[in-house]
Each structure stands twice: as C-alpha cells, then as structure tokens.
Amino acid sequence: MQKNKKLFLLLFVIFMLLMLWIGYDISQRTTFPGAKGNLKERISTGQD
Numbered sequence: 001m002q003k004n005k006k007l008f009l010l011l012f013v014i015f016m017l018l019m020l021w022i023g024y025d026i027s028q029r030t031t032f033p034g035a036k037g038n039l040k041e042r043i044s045t046g047q048d
Helices: 003-029
Strands: none
Touching: none
16 A cells, blocks of 8 residues: 555544544533423413
C-alpha cells in the first residue's frame, strides 16, 4: 500500500471510532422516548 492510502485508512479508522464513541456517549445520557410514562402534558386530545 502507498503511504497516502495508509494515512487515509488510519484517519478513517480514528474518525469512525470517534463517531462511535460520541454516539455511545449521547445514547447513555438520554432516555428512550417509549420508556417515559404518558404525562398529562404530553397527552393532547385536541379539545381545549
């Protein structure tokens, strides 16, 4: 492999690992919307 291809591959792997780490970090800080109870404020019947 040429030097440029190796450098590009290395940068790509680092970038993908960084994106996976950021995605995991965000997913741990948030809750799944289906896990929340149905609060009165969230339920809208359309009759005000």
